[in-house]
Amino acid sequence: MKKQAVLSLSGGMDSSTLLLNLLTDNYEVTAVSFDYGQKHNVELERATELVNYLKKNNLDVNHHVIKLDGLQELLDSNLVKGGDDVPEGHYEQDNMKATVVPNRNKMMSSIIQAVALSIGNIKDTNVIIAMGIHAGDHEIYPDCRQEFRDADFEAFKVGNWEAHRVSVSTPYLDIDKYGILQDGERCCQELTIDFDEVYSKTNTSYKPTEDGYSDYKSASSVERIEAFLKLGRRDPVQYADESGMVDWNVASTHVKNVLERYTSE
Numbered sequence: 001m002k003k004q005a006v007l008s009l010s011g012g013m014d015s016s017t018l019l020l021n022l023l024t025d026n027y028e029v030t031a032v033s034f035d036y037g038q039k040h041n042v043e044l045e046r047a048t049e050l051v052n053y054l055k056k057n058n059l060d061v062n063h064h065v066i067k068l069d070g071l072q073e074l075l076d077s078n079l080v081k082g083g084d085d086v087p088e089g090h091y092e093q094d095n096m097k098a099t100v101v102p103n104r105n106k107m108m109s110s111i112i113q114a115v116a117l118s119i120g121n122i123k124d125t126n127v128i129i130a131m132g133i134h135a136g137d138h139e140i141y142p143d144c145r146q147e148f149r150d151a152d153f154e155a156f157k158v159g160n161w162e163a164h165r166v167s168v169s170t171p172y173l174d175i176d177k178y179g180i181l182q183d184g185e186r187c188c189q190e191l192t193i194d195f196d197e198v199y200s201k202t203n204t205s206y207k208p209t210e211d212g213y214s215d216y217k218s219a220s221s222v223e224r225i226e227a228f229l230k231l232g233r234r235d236p237v238q239y240a241d242e243s244g245m246v247d248w249n250v251a252s253t254h255v256k257n258v259l260e261r262y263t264s265e
Contacts, residue, residue: 002028004127005169006116008108009033009051009063011043013224014132014172016050016202017180020187021171022130023059029130030062032115034108037072037080042212043203050201057193066111075102105143106152113156113166120165127166134172134180146173177227185231200236213240216251217258225255 005022009015009031022029033047044065051063072080112129120127133144142148149168157163172180188195204224205214215221216239228235229252239251 001123001125002026004116004119004123004125005029005130006112006119006127007031007130008112008132009047011045011047011050011203012220013177013184013199013202013204013227014134014180016047016198017184017187018130018132018172019050019054019061020184020191020193020198023054023061024187024190027128027130028062030115030119031064032112033063033065034068034111035065036068036104036107037075042205042208045212046201046203050198053197053201054193057191059191059193068107077102103143105148109152110156113153113160116166117160117163121162125165128169129166130169130171132172132180133170135174135176177223178230181227181231181233195233196236202237204237209240211240213238213245215239215241216246216254217241221251222255222258225252226259228252229255 003026005027007015007019007022007029009019011033019029019031031047031051033044035041035044048063048065051061054061109129116127116129119125131149133146133149149170153168156166172183175183184198185195188198203212203214204220205216205218206220207215207218209215214237216225221239225235234248235251239246239248
């Protein structure tokens with residue numbers, strides 16, 4: 001029997017790369033995506049597109065989308081439908097606190113833990129919960145901090161029989177988004193799949209257009225583009241603004257200017 005892993009697959013760059021990492025390491029992966037009323041729910045479409053692409057390349061993934069119906073109207077965050085506009089700028093700026101979704105990772109981790117333990121009990125085996133947290137996770141998001149993760153997992157162990165079957169894997173904990181992309185290159189080569197095809201089926205934008213194109217001004221997009229610039233590759237997703245689609249050179253030049261302004265402050 002293959003090793004078992006459960007992954008929270010947002011449809012973003014980090015969790016998608018971690019999915020490749022797990023497949024490279026010969027895990028049977030159960031990937032869970034969450035619809036909590038996020039404005040950028042195009043990420044769920046991207047997650048499904050990626051899983052379908054992998055299946056066409058004989059890389060099977062058990063993918064499930066869980067809808068948290070009725071939640072969005074109760075949440076105070078600019079990331080959910082009905083909230084104020086998502087702010088622009090660099091991730092470390094204070095205005096990015098408006099993108100915090102109260103207790104988001106706790107809600108998701110509780111479900112992921114339940115799935116992992118259920119798989120462990122049914123198959124009588126150990127299961128890892130794979131998490132894409134990385135060195136670039138920010139103080140803006142308290143539920144990305146390691147102390148939260150440790151406390152949350154301790155509560156899981158106290159609250160469940162057979163919890164010893166489940167452990168947590170965080171292979172990107174000490175690397176940034178650039179390092180994650182480097183790992184993505186490695187995994188694509190080992191799995192003999194196309195890097196651009198993979199990353200065209202991811203979304204990192206918190207402000208996608210109605211047609212699903214990524215913006216290049218919100219903090220999540222700025223950080224993603226910065227990673228591609230460091231890697232020396234064009235990002236295969238299509239970027240756009242209020243005037244329509246824009247060339248990669250326009251998006252990347254904007255990000256270079258943002259980074260230059262931020263580092264000079």
